[in-house]
Amino acid sequence: MAYRVKSIFGPTLQGEGLHAGAPCLFLRLAGCNAWDGRPETRSASACPYCDTDFIGGEALDLDTVIARLRALLPATPDTRFGVVLSGGEPLLQADSQLLQGLGERFSWIDIETNGTRVCPPRPANVFISCSPKAISGQPIVVEPDWWKILVPDQVSFLTRALASGKPVFVQPTCPDQGPSGPRYEQNVRRCIELCYRHGCRMSVQLHKYIGVE
Numbered sequence: 001m002a003y004r005v006k007s008i009f010g011p012t013l014q015g016e017g018l019h020a021g022a023p024c025l026f027l028r029l030a031g032c033n034a035w036d037g038r039p040e041t042r043s044a045s046a047c048p049y050c051d052t053d054f055i056g057g058e059a060l061d062l063d064t065v066i067a068r069l070r071a072l073l074p075a076t077p078d079t080r081f082g083v084v085l086s087g088g089e090p091l092l093q094a095d096s097q098l099l100q101g102l103g104e105r106f107s108w109i110d111i112e113t114n115g116t117r118v119c120p121p122r123p124a125n126v127f128i129s130c131s132p133k134a135i136s137g138q139p140i141v142v143e144p145d146w147w148k149i150l151v152p153d154q155v156s157f158l159t160r161a162l163a164s165g166k167p168v169f170v171q172p173t174c175p176d177q178g179p180s181g182p183r184y185e186q187n188v189r190r191c192i193e194l195c196y197r198h199g200c201r202m203s204v205q206l207h208k209y210i211g212v213e
C-alpha cells in the first residue's frame with residue numbers, strides 16, 4: 001500500500017487542540033474532498049479560507065514514511081514526540097496499518113480531519129481532532145476525541161459539538177492574513193464569548209505566534 005504524501009516535516013510544535021505546545025513531526029497527506037486545491041475554485045469551495053497546499057505529492061510505502069519521520073527526530077529525542085497526521089483530508093488515505101505503524105513508534109498521533117470520513121480501527125494513542133466542514137452531500141460521520149470549530153465560518157456545528165460532551169475548541173479564522181487585523185480581532189472576541197458562555201476552549205494556532213511551521 002502506498003500513500004500519496006504531500007510533505008513530511010519537523011521537528012515543530014503542535015499549534016492546535018489538546019496537544020498544543022507539544023513537540024511533534026508533521027505527516028501531510030495529499031488530496032482533499034472539500035476543495036480541489038486550485039486557487040480559482042477556492043472562494044466557491046467549502047473552505048474559502050484554506051491556506052494549505054495539498055496538491056501532488058509522492059507515493060510512499062509505510063516503511064518509507066516511518067523512516068522519513070524518524071530521520072527528522074533530534075539526535076536524543078524525548079519519547080514524548082508526537083505526529084500530526086494532516087492533509088488535505090488524511091482519512092481519504094489513512095488505513096489501520098498506517099495508524100498502527102505510527103502509534104507504535106510515537107507517543108501520540110493527532111488525526112486532523114474534516115469529519116466526513118469514518119476512521120479505521122486505531123490504537124489508543126491515536127486521536128481524532130475534527131474541524132467539521134459543511135461539504136455538500138458529505139455529512140459529519142466521525143466520532144472525534146475533540147472538536148475544533150472555526151469561528152465564524154463553521155459555528156453552525158457548535159451545538160452538535162457541545163452535545164457530544166467532548167472538548168470543544170473554538171478557533172478564530174484569520175481573514176486578513178497572520179493572526180492579526182480587525183476581522184481577526186473580532187473573531188477572537190467572539191471566541192472568548194463562546195468560551196465564557198459554553199465552556200469552550202480557545203485555540204489560537206500557537207505556531208503562528210511563535211513562528212514555526
Ligand code: SF4
Nearest residue numbers: 032034035047050088
Ligand atoms: S478540509 Fe482542510 S485541507 Fe481540505 S480544503 Fe478544507 S481547510 Fe483545506
